[in-house]
Amino acid sequence: MFQSIYDFFSNPQTQTVLSALNSGFLVTLQLFVITLAGALPLGLLISLGSMNRMRPFGWIARHLGIIPRRRVAVWICSFRPVSAICRLLVWIIRGTPLVLQIIALYYVPGIEKWFYWPSSNGRMIAVCLAFILNYACYFSEIYRGGIQGVPVGQQEAGQVLGMTKGQIFFKVTLLQMVKRIVPPMSNEIITLVKDTSLARVIALQEVIWMGESFMKGNSGISGLTWPLFFTAVYYLIFSGVATILLGRLEKKLNYFQ
Amino acid sequence: MAILEVHNIEKHFGPTRVLEDISFDLEKGQALAIIGSSGSGKTTLLRCLNFLETPDQGRIVVGGETLYDADDPATQRESQVRKKRLHFGLVFQSFNLFPQYTALKNVTLAKELLSQERPDFKQNKKAILEEIQAEGRELLAKMGLSDRESHYPCQLSGGQQQRVAIARALALQPDILCFDEPTSALDPELTGEVLKVIRSLAEQKTTMIIVTHEMAFARDVADEVIFMDGGVIVEKGPARQVIEDPREERTRQFLSRYAQEQ
Numbered sequence: 001m002f003q004s005i006y007d008f009f010s011n012p013q014t015q016t017v018l019s020a021l022n023s024g025f026l027v028t029l030q031l032f033v034i035t036l037a038g039a040l041p042l043g044l045l046i047s048l049g050s051m052n053r054m055r056p057f058g059w060i061a062r063h064l065g066i067i068p069r070r071r072v073a074v075w076i077c078s079f080r081p082v083s084a085i086c087r088l089l090v091w092i093i094r095g096t097p098l099v100l101q102i103i104a105l106y107y108v109p110g111i112e113k114w115f116y117w118p119s120s121n122g123r124m125i126a127v128c129l130a131f132i133l134n135y136a137c138y139f140s141e142i143y144r145g146g147i148q149g150v151p152v153g154q155q156e157a158g159q160v161l162g163m164t165k166g167q168i169f170f171k172v173t174l175l176q177m178v179k180r181i182v183p184p185m186s187n188e189i190i191t192l193v194k195d196t197s198l199a200r201v202i203a204l205q206e207v208i209w210m211g212e213s214f215m216k217g218n219s220g221i222s223g224l225t226w227p228l229f230f231t232a233v234y235y236l237i238f239s240g241v242a243t244i245l246l247g248r249l250e251k252k253l254n255y256f257q
Numbered sequence: 258m259a260i261l262e263v264h265n266i267e268k269h270f271g272p273t274r275v276l277e278d279i280s281f282d283l284e285k286g287q288a289l290a291i292i293g294s295s296g297s298g299k300t301t302l303l304r305c306l307n308f309l310e311t312p313d314q315g316r317i318v319v320g321g322e323t324l325y326d327a328d329d330p331a332t333q334r335e336s337q338v339r340k341k342r343l344h345f346g347l348v349f350q351s352f353n354l355f356p357q358y359t360a361l362k363n364v365t366l367a368k369e370l371l372s373q374e375r376p377d378f379k380q381n382k383k384a385i386l387e388e389i390q391a392e393g394r395e396l397l398a399k400m401g402l403s404d405r406e407s408h409y410p411c412q413l414s415g416g417q418q419q420r421v422a423i424a425r426a427l428a429l430q431p432d433i434l435c436f437d438e439p440t441s442a443l444d445p446e447l448t449g450e451v452l453k454v455i456r457s458l459a460e461q462k463t464t465m466i467i468v469t470h471e472m473a474f475a476r477d478v479a480d481e482v483i484f485m486d487g488g489v490i491v492e493k494g495p496a497r498q499v500i501e502d503p504r505e506e507r508t509r510q511f512l513s514r515y516a517q518e519q
Contacts, residue, residue, distance in 0.1 A: 153353035156353065158367075159309065160342055160345070160346070167370050171370065176357060255409060256356040
């Protein structure tokens with residue numbers, strides 16, 4: 001039996017397939033890392049935006065000495081534009097399929113003029129933008145839950161101790177929020193590992209695309225089905241590593257309640 | 258001269274009037290207890306003093322300086338509120354310690370952050386931080402918590418947590434230390450240790466305002482007692498007189514109801 005496994009892996013055809021899958025997985029990995037690096041901070045910005053309480057029209061009215069009486073006027077004065085824009089964005093992005101967003105960013109005519117689209121890695125850039133935007137919106141809701149889950153008393157304790165808003169956020173709230181969001185975040189991150197495969201819809205040559213290519217024909221090999229199913233091994237190993245690392249982080253934050 | 262003067266404070270939450278025409282003075286080194294049933298506005302008054310709520314009417318004067326005047330927008334600027342808060346310290350009913358920091362760090366954190374604003378911070382960083390640490394240790398020792406300084410709040414009992422919270426409030430040397438029902442969230446057998454600490458602060462002539470349900474404690478520790486009901490001050494006077502021989506009928510009713518429950 002060991003002999004047959006050895007024969008399988010030393011077969012030159014297998015070697016060709018594996019090196020192709022490896023290079024495909026490298027693309028998957030790049031997409032994963034870039035998405036996280038972009039979406040984690042952007043999501044925090046969107047969540048802070050959606051919680052923004054700025055009411056510019058009410059502010060103007062107050063400074064002009066106008067007290068709104070009509071229902072419409074009251075509504076306008078209590079309107080929070082920053083929050084509204086952020087929540088609209090989250091609604092659109094979470095309400096449409098990621099596949100559509102990828103296609104839209106890559107194919108919608110004229111869109112390539114908005115960004116610098118070098119022909120060689122235009123696909124990668126489009127996919128990364130779509131993933132960052134999509135995941136930032138999901139993350140923003142997780143952040144919002146985490147921030148709102150920290151008791152108001154924590155903020156008040158910071159206030160009466162003369163801390164600034166920034167100090168309260170970074171020194172008091174942030175770590176408590178991080179502790180709260182690690183489990184739901186882990187969920188999203190594990191999902192992201194596999195969602196990267198959606199990128200093949202615009203023919204980004206990630207690992208699933210590579211696996212499939214040996215059915216259609218690649219490097220003179222065609223009609224081979226096992227490479228596609230073999231990609232599962234890559235995903236399993238990768239999500240396994242991610243699970244262990246995130247579990248460690250969770251444990252590390254267990255020193256406080 | 259009184260260190261704290263409160264003039265005609267009023268506060269509404271929507272149509273509900275929570276505080277109505279509250280005025281009182283507090284002398285330096287005195288302890289004032291505020292008693293009254295739940296919903297009488299005691300906590301809101303304390304929150305107004307600490308700028309956690311904004312009064313709709315009235316003035317707050319500390320050491321001759323007007324910190325808040327509802328008629329003068331210049332006193333309400335957000336940027337100055339932060340500095341003004343430092344005149345007051347507040348100990349919360351539910352402690353509100355920072356769970357991710359040790360007991361010592363809870364005590365020193367705010368002072369460390371404030372010291373960064375000192376012009377000589379960059380040059381003397383190490384000495385300043387060491388001094389703050391030493392002060393923090395000393396305060397914890399005063400609270401009888403020397404052996405607990407590297408414990409996290411979740412490893413401490415309620416009484417210990419509240420004593421850390423008192424040390425944290427004292428670290429900034431406020432002019433007036435406020436307690437919002439400091440023992441209400443504690444098991445009965447743990448209230449003693451916290452009351453003992455507050456008692457010793459009173460003996461050292463710390464200026465304090467204590468909102469409490471512990472009548473015997475208020476009588477023994479406070480110099481003056483205010484009884485509040487329905488958002489107004491019903492009775493104010495020397496502690497022993499108000500609690501043992503109240504002048505007002507409403508105070509008498511409250512105290513007798515309270516005595517029955519005990």
